[in-house]
Amino acid sequence: MxxxxxxxxxxxxxxxxxxxxxxxxxxxxxxxxxxxxxxxxxxxxxxxxxxxxxxxxxxxxxxxxxxxxxxxxxxxxxxxxxxxxxxxxxxxxxxxxxxxxxxxxxxxxxxxxxxxxxxxxxxxxxxxxxxxxxxxxxxxxxxxxxxxxxxxxxxxxxxxxxxxxxxxxxxxxxxxxxxxxxxxxxxxxxxxxxxxxxxxxxxxxxxxxxxxxxxxxxxxxxxxxxxxxxxxxxxxxxxxxxxxxxxxxxxxxxxxxxxxxxxxxxxxxxxxxxxxxxxxxxxxxxxxxxxxxxxxxxxxxxxxxxxxxxxxxxxxxxxxxxxxxxxxxxxxxxxxxxxxxxxxxxxxxxxxxxxxxxxxxxxxxxxxxxxxxxxxxxxxxxxxxxxxxxxxAAEEGARPVAEKAPDTSDRRQATASELRARLGIYRDPWFGEVSLCRDGDAVRLRATKSSLLDGIVQRVGDRWLVDWDDPSVDAEAWLQFADRSDVPALRLGKVDPQADFSYDYEDLAFARVRECP
Known part of the structure; x- marks a missing residue:
């Protein structure tokens, strides 16, 4: 050496x-x-x-x-x-x-x-x-x-x-x-x-x-x-x-x-x-x-x-x-x-x-x-x-209620009859299509180009959310319906306001383009 x-x-x-x-x-x-x-x-x-x-x-x-x-x-x-x-x-x-x-x-x-x-x-x-x-x-x-x-x-x-x-x-x-x-x-x-x-x-x-x-x-x-x-x-x-x-x-x-x-x-x-x-x-x-x-x-x-x-x-x-x-x-x-x-x-x-x-x-x-x-x-x-x-832990304890996930435990599966007027295929110009269609007695939301965004719609009080099938998709989404003139529209929002920002539901703006098959 x-x-x-x-x-x-x-x-x-x-x-x-x-x-x-x-x-x-x-x-x-x-x-x-x-x-x-x-x-x-x-x-x-x-x-x-x-x-x-x-x-x-x-x-x-x-x-x-x-x-x-x-x-x-x-x-x-x-x-x-x-x-x-x-x-x-x-x-x-x-x-x-x-x-x-x-x-x-x-x-x-x-x-x-x-x-x-x-x-x-x-x-x-x-x-x-x-x-x-x-x-x-x-x-x-x-x-x-x-x-x-x-x-x-x-x-x-x-x-x-x-x-x-x-x-x-x-x-x-x-x-x-x-x-x-x-x-x-x-x-x-x-x-x-x-x-x-x-x-x-x-x-x-x-x-x-x-x-x-x-x-x-x-x-x-x-x-x-x-x-x-x-x-x-x-x-x-x-x-x-x-x-x-x-x-x-x-x-x-x-x-x-x-x-x-x-x-x-x-x-x-x-x-x-x-x-x-x-x-x-x-x-x-x-x-x-x-x-x-x-x-x-x-x-x-x-x-x-x-x-x-x-x-x-x-x-x-x-x-x-x-x-x-x-x-x-x-x-x-x-x-x-x-x-x-x-x-x-x-x-x-x-x-x-x-x-x-x-x-x-x-x-x-x-x-x-x-x-x-x-x-x-x-x-x-x-x-x-x-x-x-x-x-x-102290920070979490002091977090305002508005920044915490709401209690959605009192939920039930939405029925197709409740959402009959809203069913259909919706399209967003950058994300593409999602289907909101009957699945037996339930209603399923499914994204065409993102296979894990697939779940059953739930009702919580007078609101709707989608419970994704895959537990690794850990940010549930509110469904918000509106009418733009005579075209039904759909927007999404985070149930938990602290969910990862990459679940950018807020950037989606869907318009219904056709009926469910």
Whole structure:
């Protein structure tokens, strides 16, 4: 062994055996154990990077609850919206190569692109696709992406955007968006001369050595070790929307379709935390800085002020940027049914964290991220998983009644005779057709292009809601009937006002086009 390498190894070994390192491991283990037990997670993978080195990894649980196959650092998880930073990195590589400019109009690459307002169409730049400033409602049009599977295409997304009405002025405020990341992926494909999936493999996975990351179509048996999503049902973790033998390319790849292992994600974090010069071959210093530059201001929540002492919050290109206890923080989360991820970095400290969960892990992700961050910014042993879980419970207890789901337990199945005048086939210009038709003595609502949006209509007092057959579709919808002149109309709304914004029922406006068959 060369003398220099031997000295480096001895220094690293010395640090790993130091009291500080052992104390850190103990703190991380305690948080890991508490989160795993408190939230009864089916599987969890956590890693920490310090100064370019992975100093902590831990995994627990199973790929599928009850089947015995263990989660490890090579297990593939859906990283969901942490995909967005990989999409923007792909675009940044194209900018470095001179194939694209951030301020290019979108129509330069996609002439068919249309927003509801022609002025916005003409002035929408590539950068605007990435920073959630479109003026659309949060999650607008997401029903073309989720729940999966569905039959919407990327061409459907681009076409449908023209029918989504803005809620605010273009570039006036932040509202989280997924559809425009699909457009961004198609812009990358047009500029890069290859499909989005090919570009991500070429521009991100290959140069960084993220060997197990997958996007597009692949075979489960050939890759192996793939975590499945779960939801809590009757006090246990139950797999939902499990993979078949072949993972097919989906419409939403550029917004949330990539899967990676813990080891891959730690490689990703190390690349971003590396000194500028060492990453020059992958991404130029100018583009690294651009991606992490605030582009669109975001609200600073009460929780951010109280927990982190935050003064600013903004969106860069695929990353959320904020200050926490005086430190600059770069982060993003990813959420899909039964899968949660988080990537958090404190660049000035050379520190980063990865969290991957294959169950209902929203609160678990929040509290574990906070404990990991506070280990470096506050060093206060009282800031534990239990502490933050208690704060969240207090928030929930103080939530106004108007923000809570109403009691719909006093429901009964609606009859076809009650809804006789409303039965028929309805059409929305971006979502397509739904049928509201007799199913025996009941009435069923079924979406033509989204197979999981299929359920029986219930009556609650003088209101109607649809109870979806598949329990993984966890946001029931109110049905609201009206007449537009002589054409019966149908609108939908969330029963639970806190339901995920991707159930964007409010953006639907159906008109009846024909009778039931």
């Amino acid at each position: 060369a003398r220099g390498m031997k000295m480096l190894w001895l220094l690293l070994l010395g640090w790993l055996l130091s009291p500080a390192a052992m104390a850190a491991d103990a703190a991380f283990d305690a948080a890991f154990d508490d989160v795993m037990a408190r939230y009864a997670l089916p599987g969890l993978a956590v890693g920490v990077v310090e100064n370019g080195e992975v100093v902590y990894t831990r995994t627990a649980g199973e790929l599928v609850a009850g089947e015995g196959r263990k989660v490890d650092a090579q297990t593939l998880f859906k990283i969901a919206s942490n995909t967005k930073a990989m999409t923007t990195a792909t675009l940044a590589r194209l900018v470095d190569a001179g194939k694209l400019r951030w301020d290019d109009p979108v129509t330069k690459y996609l002439p068919q692109f249309r927003m509801h307002d022609p002025w916005v169409t003409a002035n929408m730049q590539v950068r605007d696709l990435l920073i959630h400033n479109s003026g659309l409602r949060a999650g607008a049009g997401d029903l073309m992406l989720w729940p999966e599977p569905n039959t919407f295409t990327r061409a459907d997304i681009i076409h449908g955007l023209g029918y989504l009405q803005p809620q605010h002025s273009f570039r006036s405020r932040y509202d989280y968006d997924n559809l425009l990341y699909i457009v961004a992926g198609e812009v990358a494909a047009a500029a890069g001369g290859a499909p989005y999936e090919t570009l991500v493999r070429r521009e991100v996975f290959a140069p960084l050595g993220m060997e197990r990351c997958r996007v597009g179509e692949w075979h489960v048996d050939e890759v192996g070790n793939v975590a499945q999503p779960h939801m809590h049902r009757d006090g246990r973790n139950v797999p939902v929307r499990s993979d078949g033998d072949v993972i097919h390319a989906t419409t939403m790849e550029a917004a949330g379709g990539i899967r990676c292992s813990l080891d891959d994600m730690l490689t990703w974090v190390r690349a971003w935390l590396a000194p500028q010069g060492s990453a020059k071959a992958w991404l130029s210093p100018a583009q690294r800085q651009t991606v992490w530059t605030p582009q669109m201001t975001m609200p600073v929540s009460q929780r951010m002020r109280e927990w982190d002492g935050s003064h600013f919050s903004a969106y860069g290109y695929g990353w959320r940027l904020a200050d926490v206890d005086g430190d600059f923080k770069v982060s993003h989360t990813g959420t899909l049914m039964g899968m949660y991820s988080a990537v958090t970095m404190l660049p000035e400290r050379g520190v980063g964290f990865v969290i991957l969960i294959n169950g209902e892990g929203d609160e678990a992700r929040t509290v574990l991220t906070e404990v990991l961050v506070k280990h470096y910014t506050r060093r206060d042993p009282s800031l534990t998983v239990a502490h933050y879980a208690g704060l969240i």
